Amino acid sequence: MAVKKFTVLLMTVLIVCFSCYTYINSPEAIIAVDYRWGSRGPTVVEIQRRLKNWGYYKGNLDGIYGVKTYSAVLNFQKKNGLSSDGVVGSRTLAALGINSGRASASSGNKDLYLLACAIHGEARGEPYTGQVAVGAVIVNRTRNPKFPSTVAGVIYQPGAFTAVTDGQINIPPGDTALKAAQDALNGWDPSGGAIYYYNPAKTTNKWIWSRPIVKVIGKHYFCK
Amino acid sequence: MEQVMKKRSIYSVIAALLVVGVTTLSCLLYIDRMQFGNRLQGKYQKELYDLIGNIQNLETDLSKIGVSASNEQCALLFGDIWRQAGSAADRVNSLPITHAAISQTSKFLNQVSDFSYTLVKNIGNGNTLTAGEWDNIKSLRNNAAYLRNELSLLQTQMEDGGFKWSEIRYEGGRLLGRAQANVTDERFASIDKEMEKRPTLIYDGPFSENVLNITPKVSSEPQIGLNDAKEKVMDIIGRSRISEIGSYSSKGEGRIAVYPFYVVLKGSDKSDAISIDISKNGGHMVYMINPRAVGNASIDNKKAIDIGLKFLADNGFKNMIPTFSQGTDNTLVINYVYVDDSSGSNVVIYPDQIKVKVALDNGEVIGVEAEKYLMAHHERALHKAKLSASEARAKASKNIKITNTRLAVIPMLSQREVFCYEFVGTYDGTTYIVYINAEDGNEENILQIIDTPGGQLAV
Numbered sequence: 001m002a003v004k005k006f007t008v009l010l011m012t013v014l015i016v017c018f019s020c021y022t023y024i025n026s027p028e029a030i031i032a033v034d035y036r037w038g039s040r041g042p043t044v045v046e047i048q049r050r051l052k053n054w055g056y057y058k059g060n061l062d063g064i065y066g067v068k069t070y071s072a073v074l075n076f077q078k079k080n081g082l083s084s085d086g087v088v089g090s091r092t093l094a095a096l097g098i099n100s101g102r103a104s105a106s107s108g109n110k111d112l113y114l115l116a117c118a119i120h121g122e123a124r125g126e127p128y129t130g131q132v133a134v135g136a137v138i139v140n141r142t143r144n145p146k147f148p149s150t151v152a153g154v155i156y157q158p159g160a161f162t163a164v165t166d167g168q169i170n171i172p173p174g175d176t177a178l179k180a181a182q183d184a185l186n187g188w189d190p191s192g193g194a195i196y197y198y199n200p201a202k203t204t205n206k207w208i209w210s211r212p213i214v215k216v217i218g219k220h221y222f223c224k
Numbered sequence: 225m226e227q228v229m230k231k232r233s234i235y236s237v238i239a240a241l242l243v244v245g246v247t248t249l250s251c252l253l254y255i256d257r258m259q260f261g262n263r264l265q266g267k268y269q270k271e272l273y274d275l276i277g278n279i280q281n282l283e284t285d286l287s288k289i290g291v292s293a294s295n296e297q298c299a300l301l302f303g304d305i306w307r308q309a310g311s312a313a314d315r316v317n318s319l320p321i322t323h324a325a326i327s328q329t330s331k332f333l334n335q336v337s338d339f340s341y342t343l344v345k346n347i348g349n350g351n352t353l354t355a356g357e358w359d360n361i362k363s364l365r366n367n368a369a370y371l372r373n374e375l376s377l378l379q380t381q382m383e384d385g386g387f388k389w390s391e392i393r394y395e396g397g398r399l400l401g402r403a404q405a406n407v408t409d410e411r412f413a414s415i416d417k418e419m420e421k422r423p424t425l426i427y428d429g430p431f432s433e434n435v436l437n438i439t440p441k442v443s444s445e446p447q448i449g450l451n452d453a454k455e456k457v458m459d460i461i462g463r464s465r466i467s468e469i470g471s472y473s474s475k476g477e478g479r480i481a482v483y484p485f486y487v488v489l490k491g492s493d494k495s496d497a498i499s500i501d502i503s504k505n506g507g508h509m510v511y512m513i514n515p516r517a518v519g520n521a522s523i524d525n526k527k528a529i530d531i532g533l534k535f536l537a538d539n540g541f542k543n544m545i546p547t548f549s550q551g552t553d554n555t556l557v558i559n560y561v562y563v564d565d566s567s568g569s570n571v572v573i574y575p576d577q578i579k580v581k582v583a584l585d586n587g588e589v590i591g592v593e594a595e596k597y598l599m600a601h602h603e604r605a606l607h608k609a610k611l612s613a614s615e616a617r618a619k620a621s622k623n624i625k626i627t628n629t630r631l632a633v634i635p636m637l638s639q640r641e642v643f644c645y646e647f648v649g650t651y652d653g654t655t656y657i658v659y660i661n662a663e664d665g666n667e668e669n670i671l672q673i674i675d676t677p678g679g680q681l682a683v
Contacts, residue, residue, distance in 0.1 A: 127497070127499075128513065129513050129515070143430070145335055145436075146328070146334075147317065148313075148317040148330075149334070153314065153317060157317055158319065158320035158321075159320060159322060160323065183581075186593065187596065188511055188579075188593050189511065190501070192476070192477070192478015192501075214475055214478045215476065215478060216473045216475055217472065217473055
C-alpha cells in the first residue's frame with residue numbers, strides 16, 4: 001500500500017513539475033478569427049480590397065463573403081502555397097497583409113490596442129474613470145521629456161509597468177479597456193496631467209511615495 | 225524477506241528516477257535562463273555602446289558649432305544634434321534602470337533634441353543665433369562631455385567587473401540580499417544629479433521650459449466654493465435625474481485645480497457613476513465621463529452635432545462651431561472650436577477646443593473634454609489680417625484646388641498661437657488643409673486629412 005501511495009505521489013510531483021515547465025515555456029495562445037462563406041464586416045471588405053488589387057477578385061467590395069470571394073480566396077491560397085480550403089484564417093490573413101482583424105485593424109490607430117492591453121493588465125477591476133486615467137498617464141508620459149516619446153516606448157520601458165514584467169499585458173483586453181483607451185487617446189484625462197500612479201497597498205518604492213498626489217481614483221494614487 | 229527486497233528495489237528505482245527527472249528539469253531551466261540572460265545582456269550592451277556613440281557625436285557637433293562660420297554648416301550640425309540626441313534619449317530610456325535615476329538625463333537629451341530642431345527651423349527662416357543661444361550651446365556641450373565621460377567609465381567598469389544587465393532585475397538576487405543589483409542605478413542617479421545642472425532652455429518647441437510649466441488661462445478667474453461647484457454639477461446633469469452625488473477623489477490638484485464629483489443617476493448602478501470635474505477657478509466643467517453602455521444608434525450624426533452644440537451653449541461655452549467628428553461603437557465624438565468675432569470678421573480659434581461625446585441611441589451627452597479650452601481660452605487682441613485672402617492664396621501650393629477659405633488662430637507645438645488663413649482643398653483625391661500666416665505669408669502648417677472609418681470633417 002505504501003508503495004502505491006508513494007508512486008502516486010511521485011507521479012504527481014513529476015507531472016506537476018513537467019506541466020509547470022511546459023506551461024512556462026508555451027507561447028501565448030493566439031486568438032484566431034476565421035472568415036468563411038457567409039462572414040460579413042469591415043475585415044471582409046479589406047480582404048476583398050486586397051484580392052481585387054492583386055486581380056484575384058472581380059466583384060464589389062460589399063463586405064459579404066460570397067461565392068466570388070470564396071473562389072478568389074481559393075485561387076489566392078493555391079498560388080501562395082497555403083492550404084486551399086477557402087477559409088481565411090490567421091495564415092491567409094497574414095499572407096494578405098491584414099492584421100488579424102482585431103480592434104487595431106478597424107480603428108486606424110496602432111496605439112489603441114496596445115494601450116488597451118496596458119490598461120487591462122494594469123487597471124482592470126478599477127472604476128472606468130480610473131482606467132481612463134491610467135491610459136491618460138501613459139499618453140501624458142509620451143509628451144514629457146523625462147520619458148520615451150511613443151506609447152510603445154513608454155509601456156515597454158524596462159520596469160515601468162508591472163503588467164509588462166509579469167506578462168499580463170499579453171492578455172487580450174476587454175471592451176471596457178478598449179473604450180477607456182479610446183477616451184484616453186481622444187484627450188480625456190481624469191488624472192489631471194499625472195505622469196505616475198501607484199497602488200499604496202502594493203508599493204514599497206520610497207521614491208514614488210514622495211511625489212505630490214494630484215488625484216485619488218479607486219485604488220490608485222496619481223501623482224506629478 | 226523477498227518481499228522487503230522487492231520493496232526496497234522499487235524505492236531505489238523511484239528515488240533514482242526522481243533525481244534524474246529533477247536534475248534534467250533544472251538543467252533545462254538553467255540553460256533557458258542563461259540563454260535569455262545572454263540575449264538581454266547583448267541587447268542592453270548594444271544600447272549602451274550606441275548610447276555612448278550618440279553622446280560622442282553630440283559632443284563633437286556641439287563643439288564644431290562654436291567654430292562654424294556659415295549658416296548652412298550650422299543647420300547641418302543642428303540637424304545632426306537633433307537626430308543624435310533624439311536617439312540617445314530613446315536608448316537611455318530602454319535600459320533597465322529605474323526611472324528616478326535617469327529622468328533628468330532623459331529630459332536633457334529630449335530638450336537638446338527639441339532645441340536643435342527649433343534652431344534648424346530658425347536658420348531655415350534666415351535667422352542667426354542670438355548671444356543667449358550661443359551661451360546655452362556652450363554649457364550644453366559641457367553637459368554632453370560630462371555624460372560621455374561618465375558613461376565610458378561605467379562601461380569600462382562593467383567590462384572589468386563582468387557584471388551583467390540581466391542580473392539587475394533578477395528577483396532571486398534580491399531575495400538572496402545581493403546588493404550589487406543597485407550599482408548601475410546608483411551610478412545613473414549620480415549622473416542624473418549632475419545633468420540637472422544645465423541652462424534653462426526657453427525656445428519655440430514643445431519641451432521648452434516655459435511650455436512645460438504653462439499656467440492655465442482659467443486660473444485667473446475667481447475661485448468658487450465646493451457647494452457652488454456642486455450646484456454647477458446638478459445644473460449640468462439635471463437635478464431631477466440625480467440619486468446620489470459626492471466626491472470621487474480626495475485630491476484635485478492637477479494641471480487645473482478641480483473639485484472632483486461622481487454622480488449616480490436614478491435607476492442606474494453605482495458602477496455606472498458619472499465622473500465630472502469642476503474647476504476651482506471660474507467653476508467650469510473640465511471633463512465629464514459617463515461610462516454607461518450605449519445601445520443601437522437611432523439618431524444621425526447631424527442631430528448629434530446639434531445636441532452637442534446646444535449642450536455647450538447651455539453650459540457656458542458660447543460661440544462654438546463643429547470641426548471634426550469621429551464615430552465609434554454607436555457614439556460620436558465631436559470637436560468644437562471657439563469662433564472669435566471681436567475683430568469684425570470670424571476667426572476660428574483652434575487652441576480653444578472642446579470634445580463632446582454623444583450617445584447615438586438616445587442623444588445623451590456622455591462625455592465632455594474641455595481641459596484644452598480652459599488651458600488656452602482668453603480674450604485675444606485680434607486685429608485685421610495684413611494679407612488679403614488672395615495674397616495668402618498665392619503663397620500656398622498651386623496644385624491644391626481650394627474649396628474653402630477662412631481666418632484661423634492655430635497652436636504651434638510650443639503652444640505659440642499663429643494668426644493664419646486656412647485653405648481647405650483637394651489634390652489627387654485627398655483633402656489637405658494649408659495654413660498661411662496672415663501677417664507675413666509663411667506657410668505654417670499642412671494637414672492631410674486621412675479618411676478613417678466614421679471620421680467626418682465639418683468645414
